[in-house]
Structure formats: C-alpha cells, structure tokens
Amino acid sequence: MTWAEAITPYPDLDQLLGELLGHWQRILRDDLVGAYLQGSFALGGGDQQSDCDWLVATRRRPTEQQVAELRGLHDEMPTRDGHWPHDLEGSYAPVAELVSVEHIGRPWLFNDHGHRTLDWDDHCNRGYTRWILREHGVTLTGPAPKSFIAAVPDDFLRREAAAALPTLLDDLATWVDIDALAWGQRYAVVAACRTYYTLLTAEVATKLAALEWALRTLHPRWRPLLGQVRDQRSLGWDPGQRPRPGEAGAARAFVAYVIAQADRADVTGRDDQHPPLE
Structure with a gap:
C-alpha cells in the first residue's frame, strides 16, 4: 500500500x-x-x-x-x-x-x-x-x-534505568568488543547518556538528542568525548574500523562517571532535566 x-x-x-x-x-x-x-x-x-x-x-x-x-x-x-x-x-x-x-x-x-x-x-x-x-x-x-496501552509510571522507568547502568559495559561485552570496534565505543557512550537521561527525567530521548543533552549539562571535561561520538555517528557500523588510541578507555571512564552520578542522584519527585555539573 x-x-x-x-x-x-x-x-x-x-x-x-x-x-x-x-x-x-x-x-x-x-x-x-x-x-x-x-x-x-x-x-x-x-x-x-x-x-x-x-x-x-x-x-x-x-x-x-x-x-x-x-x-x-x-x-x-x-x-x-x-x-x-x-x-x-x-x-x-x-x-x-x-x-x-x-x-x-x-x-x-x-x-x-x-x-x-x-x-x-x-x-x-x-x-x-x-x-x-x-x-x-x-x-x-x-x-x-x-x-489501549497502559502508561509506564515514572518510577518504573527510573528503576529500569538505574538497574541497567551498573551492568552496561558487561552487557555490551556479551556482543561487541569496544576495544576492537569503533562503533561499539560510540554505542557505550550513547547508551550511558540515554540511560542517565531516562533516570533523571523519566522520559526517553533519541541517541542524538541524548548526546546533545549530555554536551549541554554534564561536566565540561567530557565534551571532547561526547563531541567525538556525536560527530562520528554518521560513520555507522564498520566492522573494520577500530577506535583510535584512548577512545575505548575514555568511554569506560565516562560510563563509570555516569554510574557514580546516578548513585548520587536524588530523583524522587524530580521535575528538572539537568544533573549537577561535576
């Protein structure tokens, strides 16, 4: 049709x-x-x-x-x-x-x-x-x-996001090696941004929107990494492209940072969309 x-x-x-x-x-x-x-x-x-x-x-x-x-x-x-x-x-x-x-x-x-x-x-x-x-x-x-579809409560979305963050890298490692595949390195960063956004807002953002939000609101020291991931999104999946030296390590450090921020976040009744800049 x-x-x-x-x-x-x-x-x-x-x-x-x-x-x-x-x-x-x-x-x-x-x-x-x-x-x-x-x-x-x-x-x-x-x-x-x-x-x-x-x-x-x-x-x-x-x-x-x-x-x-x-x-x-x-x-x-x-x-x-x-x-x-x-x-x-x-x-x-x-x-x-x-x-x-x-x-x-x-x-x-x-x-x-x-x-x-x-x-x-x-x-x-x-x-x-x-x-x-x-x-x-x-x-x-x-x-x-x-x-006909039931609304998903905010606290359900936040609990789901909170549970997903600590195991994000381990879960990713079951199907992609971020040290060997540049796409996997980018995916890890984007997934951390999207999951943290959901934890704080009880909403879901696109990959690009989550990256732009993170660039605006997370600590400035992460801007080079977040900018790299955003700018290389158009490269897509390329099984022959390896991350540049240091990029996989930066992704792991960023995920650890997001997990630490999430552990400190008080999302009870939260209605803003801006985490602390630390």
Missing part, C-alpha cells in the same frame, strides 16, 4: 512498511489489532544509522500457522538488496499484554534487525520501549497507542 502522507523521511522505507503492513494483514487477518513504529522514528530522530523499530499488536499470540507464515516473511526480507530490509526490527505483542505494565518483561515473537529468524524475546517489552510506543508511537493501522 502507499501512504497519503510520508511516514518517515525515506520513501523507500515507507514503501517497505506499506508492503509489510499488507503481509501482516494477509497473515494475521482479524487477529491484527494495530501496527506501529516505535524507537527513533517514533521519537522523530530516525536516520540512516537507525533501526526502523516496529510493533504489531495482536488479539492473541500467533497460531502455529501464522508463526510459520511470519517466519517465512522474515526469512526472506533480509535477503533483499537495499538498506532498509536489513534494518527492520520488531515484535508481535498480544494486546492483552499491552494493557498493563505487569506484563513488561514477557517474551514476544521478535525479529532482530538483519536476522532471518523469529525468537521469543522481551527486547521490545521493556519499560522504555513501552513508553516510546505509548507516548510517541506512529500508527500504521489500528487505534492510537494511548487508547
């Missing part, structure tokens, strides 16, 4: 999303409640370095036949030429599990970007992804997200 108005800044991505929606309607039929964009494109900051994150709300968990057809769809998609078929990522979420935050953390049928598989995973069922979907989700079809 084609859209009356542009969904993203990229016509080829809009065309692909229209095709996907047609497949979802064909496969799920009456079980399709709605289809949405979340992530960076929902937050208004999607670019060529972003995944296109989607979520399909269903009346029930997909049947065996539906799962088989969806697996065929996602097995074929990354074999195509072009950029966006390799950068789609999303989950199939039963609508009954979207109506309450009690269901956050339950695994949904998930397609990781660039992968030809569907797995049961909670990747799209975290507090911060729910917040983006409800507050900023872009509707491809179906009711507005706010009409």
Whole structure:
C-alpha cells in the first residue's frame, strides 16, 4: 500500500512498511489489532544509522500457522538488496499484554534487525520501549497507542534505568568488543547518556538528542568525548574500523562517571532535566 502522507523521511522505507503492513494483514487477518513504529522514528530522530523499530499488536499470540507464515516473511526480507530490509526490527505483542505494565518483561515473537529468524524475546517489552510506543508511537493501522496501552509510571522507568547502568559495559561485552570496534565505543557512550537521561527525567530521548543533552549539562571535561561520538555517528557500523588510541578507555571512564552520578542522584519527585555539573 502507499501512504497519503510520508511516514518517515525515506520513501523507500515507507514503501517497505506499506508492503509489510499488507503481509501482516494477509497473515494475521482479524487477529491484527494495530501496527506501529516505535524507537527513533517514533521519537522523530530516525536516520540512516537507525533501526526502523516496529510493533504489531495482536488479539492473541500467533497460531502455529501464522508463526510459520511470519517466519517465512522474515526469512526472506533480509535477503533483499537495499538498506532498509536489513534494518527492520520488531515484535508481535498480544494486546492483552499491552494493557498493563505487569506484563513488561514477557517474551514476544521478535525479529532482530538483519536476522532471518523469529525468537521469543522481551527486547521490545521493556519499560522504555513501552513508553516510546505509548507516548510517541506512529500508527500504521489500528487505534492510537494511548487508547489501549497502559502508561509506564515514572518510577518504573527510573528503576529500569538505574538497574541497567551498573551492568552496561558487561552487557555490551556479551556482543561487541569496544576495544576492537569503533562503533561499539560510540554505542557505550550513547547508551550511558540515554540511560542517565531516562533516570533523571523519566522520559526517553533519541541517541542524538541524548548526546546533545549530555554536551549541554554534564561536566565540561567530557565534551571532547561526547563531541567525538556525536560527530562520528554518521560513520555507522564498520566492522573494520577500530577506535583510535584512548577512545575505548575514555568511554569506560565516562560510563563509570555516569554510574557514580546516578548513585548520587536524588530523583524522587524530580521535575528538572539537568544533573549537577561535576
């Protein structure tokens, strides 16, 4: 299908999303409640370095036949030429599990970007992804997200962020080596900025917005590192690009700084967005 108005800044991505929606309607039929964009494109900051994150709300968990057809769809998609078929990522979420935050953390049928598989995973069922979907989700079809998705409480988002920061580098090390890959070094810095921003504000920012916020509000000694990460964002994923000497160490030091700041932060009833400059 084609859209009356542009969904993203990229016509080829809009065309692909229209095709996907047609497949979802064909496969799920009456079980399709709605289809949405979340992530960076929902937050208004999607670019060529972003995944296109989607979520399909269903009346029930997909049947065996539906799962088989969806697996065929996602097995074929990354074999195509072009950029966006390799950068789609999303989950199939039963609508009954979207109506309450009690269901956050339950695994949904998930397609990781660039992968030809569907797995049961909670990747799209975290507090911060729910917040983006409800507050900023872009509707491809179906009711507005706010009409049926439960609001994520501020304290839930802050607890989730506080729990994620201390293990950020260890978690990252399970799938990327920041000493060997420049993209990983940049990812560590951005992830720390975004997580700390959520801890302080109970909101979620795009990667670039979180970096700009950190440049404005964190201690000036981090500006060279934050500027380096911001300016190199357009380089994207390059498996042959190693970080320059000292960059990985600077990223580790920055994450340690953010963790220390988070430990000292009093976010009870906080309504400002500016951490102390230390």
